[in-house]
Amino acid sequence: MEKLANNLTKGIDNLIPVYLRIFLSATFLLLSGTGFAQETTFEDGKEYILGGLTVTGLQSYNEQTVKAYTGLRVGQPIKVPGDEISAVIKKLWGLELFSNVEMYYTKIEGNQIYLELHILERPTLNNVTVYGIKKRKVEDIINDTDLKKGKKITESLIANTKNYLQNKYKKQGYLNAKVNIATTADTSGTNVQNMVVNVNKGDKVKIRKITFEGNEQLTNKRLRKALKNTKKKKLFRFWKKSKFIAADFDEDLSNLVDTYAERGYRDARVLSDTFVKVDEHNIDLIIKVEEGNKYYFGNIDFVGNSVYTDRQLSQILGIKKGDTYNGVLLKERVADDSKPDAVDLTNLYQNNGYLFSTINPVEVSAVNDTIDFEIRIIEGKETYLDHVTVKGNDKTNDHVIFRELRTRPGQKYSKENIVRTIRELGQLGFFDAEQIVPDIQNPNPNEGTVDIEYSLVESGSSQIELQGGFGGGGFIGTLGLSFSNFSLKNIFNGEAYKPVPMGDGQTFALRLQASRTFRVYSLNFSEPWLGGKKPVRFNLSLSRTQQFATGYNSNGRLDVQKERGFSITGVSAGLAKRVQWPDDFFTISHAASYQLYDFNDYNSGLFNFGNGSSNSLSYTLGISRSSQGPSRIFPMSGSNFELTAKFTPPYSLFSSKDYKQLKEDINSTTERLYELQDLDRNTEEELEFQQLGNDLESMEEERFKLLEYYKIKFKGDWYTTLVDKLVLRTNAEFGFLGAYNHDIGDVPFERFYVGGDGLGNFTLDGRDVIQLRGYQNQSLTPYITNAITGRLQQDGGTIYNKFSMELRYPLTLKPSASIYALSFLEAGNAFNNFNEYNPFELKRSAGVGLRIFMPAFGLLGIDFGYGFDSDARPGSTGPSGWQTHFIIGQQF
Template sequence: MEKLVNSWIRQTELFRSPSKLLLLLIFITQIAFPQDASLGQGKEYTLAGISVTGLQSYNEQTVKTFTGLTVGQRLTIPGEEIANVIKKLWKLDLFSDVEIYQTKIEGEKIWLELSIRERPTLTDVTVYGVKKRKIEDIINETDLKKGKKLTESLIANTRNYLVNKFRKQGYLNASATIVTKPDTSAVNARSMVINVKKGEKVKISAIHFEGNEKLSDKLLRSGKGLKKTKKKKFYRFWKKSKYIEADYEEDLKNIVDTYAERGYRDARILSDTFVKVDENNIELRLKLEEGDRYYFGNIDFVGNSVYSDRQLRQILGIQKGDPYNGVLLKERIADQSKPDAQDITNQYQNNGYLFSQINPVEVSAINDTIDFEIRIIEGKETFLDHIVVEGNDKTNDHVIYRSLRTTPGQKYSKDAIVRTIRELGQLGFFDAEQIAPDIQNPNPNTGTVDIKYNLVESGSSQIELQGGVGGGGFIGTLGLSFNNFSIQNIFDGKSYQPVPMGDGQTFSLRLQASRTFRVYSLNFSEPWLGGKKPVGFNLSFQRTQQFASNFRNGRIDVDKSRGFSITGISAGLSKRLQWPDDYFSISHGVSYQYYDFNNFNNGLFNFGNGSSNSLTYTLGIARSSQGPSRIFPISGSNFNLTAKFTPPYSLFSGKDFKAIRDEIEEVSLELLEIGPNDPAAPALGARLEALEEERFKLLEFFKIKFKGDWYSRITGKLVLRTNAEFGFLGNYNKDIGDVPFERFFVGGDGLGNFTLDGRDVIQLRGYENSSLTPFSTNPITGRLEQDGGTIYNKFSMELRYPFTLKPTASIYGLAFLEAGNSFNNFSEFNPFQLKRSAGMGLRIFMPAFGLLGIDFGYGFDQDNNPNSIGVSGWQTHFIIGQQF
C-alpha cells in the first residue's frame, strides 16, 4: 500500500507527534527513490472505489459525501483534487488526522482508502472556583455546548477568555486550568473540567503623578479625574480600590478632559505604568505633559438664519476671554449624555431642523487665544410623515396615539419625542426601559421623516396583597386592580382574558380588614372621557365598618354588635392644563359620606349613637413630570396641592353653637372629676353624646394638603428623591371646633391607608404606626386614646439605586432620612419640632403583585405616647402593595 504525496499537505498538524516525523522520513525516501515513475509525474486514473477507516461516530457514506469524490471520477494522482479533498476535510474541524492511501491499481483504475481520526465530542463541563449561578453564563460565553468537537484551539481560547474575563474584574492573578477525560457513556466522548483560581482582587496602594504643576494630585485623583480608579484607604467603603483595566482606560481620558476643561488643551499622558508591590497590590505611575493654558477668543457663527448670533451665544454661554474648555464647547454644541440638554443642536432639532449640522472649527490660535467659527448647515425644515407603533399586543392603538406628542404633519421635535417616551412610560402599560423610538426614512430633500415606537407590554393587572400590624392587630388587604381595563367590552365574552383589557381605564376592587374594622371599595376611572381630550373621570364607592374593641390582659376583645360605619360615594373630573405648562392638571371632586353610630364611642368623638353627614368639594392642582418610569423615576418632579371644603352650615343654621360648646365643656369637666364609675356618669355621658351629635350632625371643615416629590440623578443610576408634605385641618366656626374625622395619623409604614373616618395615614419610618399622633384622655371612658392631628409636616430624603429594571421584576435598594410630626392645633404647631429617623430598605416591583418591600428604620426621638420611655429605636416595616 502506497501513501499519496498529497496526503502530506497538513501544515503544522504534521509536527505534533514523533510518529508523523517518522512518516515524513519515509515520504522523503519515496520521493528520492520512486518505485513508480508514473506516480511522481502525475497520472490520470478512474476512481474505482473508496473506503473509509477510523470511523467511530460517523457512518462511512457521510464521510464520503464530505470528500466530494465519486466512483467513476477521473483523478490525476498526484494532483490538486486529492489536495483539495484533504483541505476540505480539515476545514470541517471534525477530524484530528486525515490521510489518503492507494490500496490497488489495475490499469487506469485506482482504489483509495481514507484514514481519519475523529475529534472527541464534548459531553459535560464542570467548573470549579466560581459561584454556581455564574457557571451557566461561562458555558454560554465560551460556547462549551454538549456535542461540541474538542480542539486544542477551543481549550486554549476558553482558558484565555476566562483569564482575561477575571483580570478585567480586578483579579490580575487569575488563572484557569482545563483538563479533559474520557467519557465512557458515549463513543469517542470526553468531559471537561475547568478549575478557575481568581485569587484576591489586586488593590491600588498608591497613585503617583509626575509632571503636573498646574493641577494638583488631589484634583487629578478626585472624581473629576480618576473617577473609578481609587487608591486604597481604610475609610473608603463605597468605592473599592481594585484595579479594573476598562475603568482605568476610561479614567485616563477623564484626566485629559480635566485639563481640557481648565484650558490646557494640549495636555497629554506621556506614559502610564503600574508597579507590582506584592501579589495583591500595585502602584500606578502617570507621567503628564500639561502644556500652556489657552483662552477663548472670538466666536463667530456662520450659516445661521433661523436663530440670530445673539440667541445662539446665549445658548452657547461662552464668552471671549473665558479659559478654553473643549469639553464644555462640545456639550454646548451637542451634549450626548442628555437627550433633553439645552444645547444648540437640540435648539435646532426641537424646532424642526433634523438635518441641521453644527461644527465648531478652530480658525486661528495666536499666542494663548483661540478663535472659533461655529459653522451651521441648517438644512431643510423637517416634518413628520408616518408615525407607527409596534409591540402593543393588549393595549389598543388609540390609547397610545392619544398619548403621543408626535403626530403626522407636525414639525420634527426631539423634545416631543423625549416627552412621548416619558408619557408612554407613565401609562404603566409598557416597560419604560425598552421604549425605543426608531427614526426611519429621513429624507433631507423632501424634509420628511418617519418615527416608529417599539413597545414591550408589561403586566398592568395586579393582585394587591398587604399585611402588617396596626390598630391592635393584623391588617390584611386583598385587592384586584385592572389598570388597562375596557368597560365598553364588558359584555363581550370573547374579550375576557381574564377581563376586558386595552382601553386604558382603571377598575379596582379592594377589601381591607382586621379584627376591628373592614373596608370595601370599588373604583373606576377613565383618563380620556369622550376619547378626544385628556379629561379624566373618576367614580368610587366605599364602605367602612369599625367594631368596638377593648384591650385586656395583653389581648384585644372585639364586640361586633357595637360599632360605626361610613358609607361614601364620590365622583371627580380632572383636566390637563396648558398653563403654566402642560405638565399641570386641575381636578374637581364631589363626595358624600354618611356616618352611622351604634353604641360605639372612642376618643375621636363623644357620641356613640346617631349619625353624621359630610358633603365635600375638593379642588386639586397637580404637576407631574417625573419619569421616564413611574416605578423608578430618575428625573422630574411630582407635586399635588388639594383643598377640601364643606358648606359653612353654621352660618345659616340658626343654632347657638356657643351654648352647645359651653355645655359640652361643663359636662366633660364634670365627667373627668367624678370618673367613669360614678353612678351619675351614665346620665352625664348620654347628655354629652347628644350634644356632640347635635354639634356634628352636619360636618363643616376645610382641609389643605400638599405633597411634593423631586427626583435628581446624582451619578449613573444613583437617584435622590426628596419629599416634603404638609397638611392642615381647619374649621369655619370656633364654637363648633375641629371635626373628629379627616385627621392626620403620622408614623410607621403607612400601611393603614384605609379610609377609616376619612383619616390620612402618613408614613414615617422608624416609629410604630400612628405613634407620632397626639394623645388625649377620653372623658367618658377615662382611657388614653389617639385623637389624630389637625396639622402635620414631614420631610424626607431617599437615595435609590436599581439592581435590575427588567419587566419581570424591578428591584432597587434605598437609604433614607426622614423627619416629621403632627399636632393638635395650629397654635401648638412647630415646624422644627420634628421626630427624626434614618434607615435603609429594599423594593421589588412585580407586575402581578405591585410593590413589595421591607424597611429598617431607626427613630432617634421618643414618640408622642405619654407612656413611652426612651427613643423609638429600630423598627421593621413591610411594604406590600401599590405604593411608590
C-alpha cells in the same frame, strides 16, 4: 518507505502553508505506495479512472456520508496527484471535525486507481466540570464559552475558552487569574471526552498608590479625583473599590485629559501609564502627563445660520471671549450626548424641525494663548413626520398609545416631543419604561421627511392582593383586584376575558377585607380620557366600612356584638383635566364626595359620641404638576407636587342655631365630667356622671351633625440623578385642618396621624396616615384625655409637616421585577392646633430599605429605621430606636 513519507510530511507541516502542505502530503503518500519513491520525480499528475474509494479510521461517522461529502465518484476521471485530491483534503480539514486527514492509493490496474481516505476524528465533548467558581455561575460560563455536550474538542476551542475566562476575571480585578483545561477519555461512548476547567481567580489586585509625574498646574489630589473609577486603597472608603480594572482605568485616563481641558489646557495628554507590581495583591500606578499651556477663548463666530440670529445662538452657547478655554464645555454646549433634553445648539435646531442640521466647532486660529472659533452650521431642510407607528403592544389597544403620542404625522420633527412621548408612555405603567425605543426610519433630507416607530414591551398592569392573618381577636382576610389597563366596553364580550377585558387604559379595582369585628368594601373605576378626545380623567369610587362592638364573655372569649357598631358609607366622583398653562405638565382636578358616619351604641373613645350620625359633603380642588420619569416605578428625574384644598359648605353661617351657647354647654359639661372622674363617686354622683355623659354625647352629635371644615394639603417630590442611576429623592409635606366657626371647632374626622409605615388600610374616619419611619405606627400623633372615659386617646393632629431625603439605587429594572435599595433621612411631627405648631420641632430618623415591584403583586418593601427622638405616647422617654416597617402596596 511509508514511514519515511509520513515523517517528511510532518516536517513540512511546520514550514509551509496549509494548502501547500495538503498537496505535498498527498503526493508523498501516493508515491510511497509504489515502492519506488526514490526513482520517482515530481511532474504533472497522470490521469486515471477512479476504480474505488474506501474510508478508514471512522468511529462515529457513516462511511457513505463521508464519501458523498468528498464529491468523488467511482468511474470519474481523476488526476493523481492533482487538484481534486488537494480540494478533498482541504474541504475535510475545513470542517474542523478531524485531527488528521490522509489520502493513499492502494493499487493501480491499468488506467484505474483505487484510493484510501484515512481520517482521525476529533473527540466529542461529553461532560464539563468547572472548579473555582460558584455553582450558580457554572451554567453561565458553559453558555458563554459554548462548551456544550456534543461539541468537537479542538485546540482553538480550548485556547479560546482559556483566554475568555482569564480576560473575564482580569476585567473584574483578578489580574493573577489562571485557567487550566484538561480532557480525559470517557468510556461511556465512542471517542468522547470529558473536560475539566480549573479556575484560580486569586485575590483581587488592589491599588496601593497612585503617583503622577509632570503635573505642575493641577495638584495630585485634583488628578486623583478625576480618576472616578480608579482609587487607591484608603481606610473607611466603601463606596468606591480600590481594585484595578483595565477598562475603567482607560476610561479614567480620558477623564484625566478632560479635567485639564476643562481648565484651559487643551494640549494636555498622558505620556505613559505604568503599573508596578508590589506583590501578589497590590500594584502601584505611575501616570506621566504633559500639561501644555493654558488657553482662552477668543472670537466665536457663527457661520451658516439663518434660522437663528448670532445673539440667540450665543445665549445658548454661553461662552464669551476671554473665558478660560474649556473643551468639554464647548462640546456639551454644541451637543450634550449625556442628556437627551439638554439645552444645547443641536437640540435647539432638532426641537424645531431641523433634524438634518449639523453643527461643528472649528478652530480657525490660535495666537499666543487665544483660540478663535467658528461654529459652522448646516441647517438643512425643515423636517416633518411622515409615518408614526408603534409595535409590541400585544394587549394595549392602539388608540390608548396614540392619544399619548406627542409626535403625530404632519408635525415638525421635535426631539423634545420624542423624549416627552417616551416619558408619557412609561408613566402609563403598561410598558417597560427601560425598553421604550424610538426608531428613526427612512430619513429623507431632500424631501424633509422622516418616520418614527416606537418599539414597546408590554409589562404586567394588573395586581392581585391576597392576604390572611390573625389579629383583632380573629382571622383577617383580604382580597384585592386591581386592573390598570381595563376595558369597560368589552365587559359583556366573553371573548375579551383574558382573564378580564383589557386594553383600553381604564382602571378598575375591587377590594374586600373582613374579620369577625369589621368589614371593608371598596370599588374604584377610572377613565383617563373621558369621551376619548381630551385627557380628562373621570374617577368614581364607592366604599362601605363596618366596625362592630366587641367585649369579652364570662368565659374570657371575644364576644362580637353586630347589633352595635359604627359604619361609613361613601361615594365620590371626580374629574381631572390636563392643562396647557403654565405648562402641559399641570393638571387641575375637581371632586365631590359624600360620607355618612353612622353610630349605633358604639362608644369606643375614638369619637365624642356613640349614637347618631354625621354627614360630610365636600368638594376638593387640586392642582398638581407631574414631570417625573421615565418610569413611575423608579423615577430618575423631574418632580411631582400636589396642592389640594377640601371644603364643606359653611352650614353654620346659614343656621339659626346658637353654636356659641352650645360650645359653652359642652365646655361646662366637660369640666364637670373631669371633676367627677377624680372623685370616688356616690350613687347620686354616679347618676349625674352618667347623665352628663349622655348629654355630652347628644350635644356632640348635634354639633357635628353636618360636618364643616376645610383641609389644605401640599406634597412635593423631586428626583435628581447624581451619578449613573443613583437617584436623590427629596420630599416635603404639609397639612392643615381648619374650621370656619370656632364655636364649633375642629371636626373629629379627617385628622392627621403621623409615624410608622404610612399604611392606612383600615381607617374609619377619613384620616390621613403619614409615613415617618423609625417610629411605631401613628405614635407621633398627639394624645388628649377623653372627658367621658377619662382615658388618654389619640385625637389626631390638625396640622403636620414632614421632610425627607432618600438615596435610591436600582438592582434591577426588569419588567418581571424591579428592585431598588434606598437609604433615608426623615423628620416630621403632628400638632393639635396652630398655637402649638412649631415647624422646627421635628422628630428625626434615618435608615435603609429595599423595594420590590412585581406587576402581579404591586410594591413590596422593608425598611429599618432608627428614631432619634421620643414619640408622643404617654410616658415615652428616650429615642424610639430601631423599628422595622413592612411596605405592602404603598404608592411610589
